[in-house]
Structures are given as C-alpha cells and as structure tokens.
Amino acid sequence: MSDTWDFEARLRQALAPVEPPADLELRLQTTLGSLVELAADELEGWELRAIKDPRNWPRTVLGPAAAVVVGTGAAVGLVVLRTRGGRRGRRAQSRNALELAQKTVRDAGREALRVFQDIAR
Amino acid sequence: MEAASDKARLDAAFTDLYRAHLRDVYSYSYYRVGNHHDAEDLTEQTFLQAYRHFERAQRESQGRPLRPWLIRIAHNLAANYYRDRSRRPQTTIDDAGALPELHTTESLVENREDLNRILACVQQLPDDRREALIMRFALGMDNREIARALGRSDGATKVLLHRAIRQLEELVKTEAGTETV
Numbered sequence: 001m002s003d004t005w006d007f008e009a010r011l012r013q014a015l016a017p018v019e020p021p022a023d024l025e026l027r028l029q030t031t032l033g034s035l036v037e038l039a040a041d042e043l044e045g046w047e048l049r050a051i052k053d054p055r056n057w058p059r060t061v062l063g064p065a066a067a068v069v070v071g072t073g074a075a076v077g078l079v080v081l082r083t084r085g086g087r088r089g090r091r092a093q094s095r096n097a098l099e100l101a102q103k104t105v106r107d108a109g110r111e112a113l114r115v116f117q118d119i120a121r
Numbered sequence: 122m123e124a125a126s127d128k129a130r131l132d133a134a135f136t137d138l139y140r141a142h143l144r145d146v147y148s149y150s151y152y153r154v155g156n157h158h159d160a161e162d163l164t165e166q167t168f169l170q171a172y173r174h175f176e177r178a179q180r181e182s183q184g185r186p187l188r189p190w191l192i193r194i195a196h197n198l199a200a201n202y203y204r205d206r207s208r209r210p211q212t213t214i215d216d217a218g219a220l221p222e223l224h225t226t227e228s229l230v231e232n233r234e235d236l237n238r239i240l241a242c243v244q245q246l247p248d249d250r251r252e253a254l255i256m257r258f259a260l261g262m263d264n265r266e267i268a269r270a271l272g273r274s275d276g277a278t279k280v281l282l283h284r285a286i287r288q289l290e291e292l293v294k295t296e297a298g299t300e301t302v
Contacts, residue, residue: 010235017145018151024165032168032169035169
C-alpha cells in the first residue's frame, strides 16, 4: 500500500502541471477578440453588400414575383389543355358556331375553377 | 438589445472559463504532444473550438463543470494531431526528450532520473491509460470528470486508472532493473 502511495506521489511529481507561456493568455484573448469583431463586421458587410448587389435582388424580390408569373402561366396552360380535350364532344353537341363558342367558354370556366381548386389544396 | 447583452454575458463567462482552465488545457496538451510549440497550438485550437460551441455546452451542462468538456476537445484535437503527424516524417528524439526539461527546481533535479524514467514509461502506455493518468495526476481530475472527458462510465474509468498505475509501476520497475544491470 505504501509502495503504491509512494509511486503515486512520484507520478504526481513527474506529471506536475505545466505553466503556459505568459503571453499565451494574452494571445488567446486577442485572437478571440479579433474573431468576434471579424464575425460582426463580416455579417454587417455581407448584409449591406447583399442589399446593394443587384445580383441578389432576384432571390429576394424578383424570385417570388417570377414564381407567381410562372405558376399562373402553367395554370392557364392547364386550363387551355383540359378545355381543348373536350372539343370533339362540344362540336358534336353544338348546332352552330355560336352554341359551340358558348359551350367552350362555359367548359373553360369550369376547368379554370378545378385547376385553381387543385392549386389551393 | 437583449441579444447583445446575452452575447456580452456569454463572452464574459467564456473569459472566466479559459482563465480558470488555461493551465489544465496547456498541461494536458503538453503531456500529450511532448513539446511547447505544439502544445501552444493545441491549446489555442482547443479554446477556439470551445468558443464556437460554448453556448450549447453551457446550456447542456446544466451547471456541471465544463473542464471535462474542454479536455475532451483537446483530446480529440490531439488525436487529429497524431493522425496528421503519422503522415509526416517521424518525431525526432528531441521532441520526446523535451518533457524532462520542465522540472528545473533543485528538489526535482535530485529525482530527475527517477522522474524521467516515469515520464518515459508514461509515453509507452496505451493511449487511454496514458490520458487517464495525465488527467488524474497532471490536472487533478476526479474519476467522474475523467469519465466525462473520456466518454466512459465511472466504474470503467476507475478500473482504467487502476490498471494504468499498475502497468506503469511494472514498466518503471523493469526499466530501472535493466538500467542497473
């Protein structure tokens, strides 16, 4: 027991804590301080650059507008396609051109309503 | 405004942390890498990494001491250091010989040979045993702290320490025996 105790005491002596160099704490403090400032400056600079740079405008402003335009175009295209699909049936049921036009407008309205209900879902 | 004061509070807490544990991290790094230059680098890297994750660590520690967390960061970085070093030319004997240069007071000089032998044998131990001994004897960490730093249970850590001391004692005896022959 006493041998082990002696050995542990010697081990403690051998592995004595090592004092860091005097300038290490200061250097660390400076490095950390610089990092914090750098991060704040960089963030601020990036935000300003992002606002000023026209290349970033599409993402922030034009992006949603473009999405609305593209989306609306696609929906209208779908209505036209679906309305055209029933063209033969309408032609067979219509007695003249006026009646055909009326049926086409009515079907287009019905298809438009369906497409926008699908989008809303 | 509130976020700014939170940040200031966090920075102040971090300053306290590194002032309190700079010596621990440095000692650990030094005994792991064996020279002052790399120990300084490792210490710096440890605190930089700790700073990045400090907020989360503080939140998750639930008031427990953060020293094991810091030492765990140093431990992981030291593992990377060894991995990188294995790709480069082997460490020179001067690096390994740098350890005993620390103990320069007169009382230590008297036991210098003995202590040098112990340190040399510490370096021969398996990694986990060597680290446990450094944490216990150089940093004065208790079993629970060492367990947290190494990611082991308290019981497993106790066994690890016991075996490390036993193995080291045997190694030192063998070394002393061969030197006197």
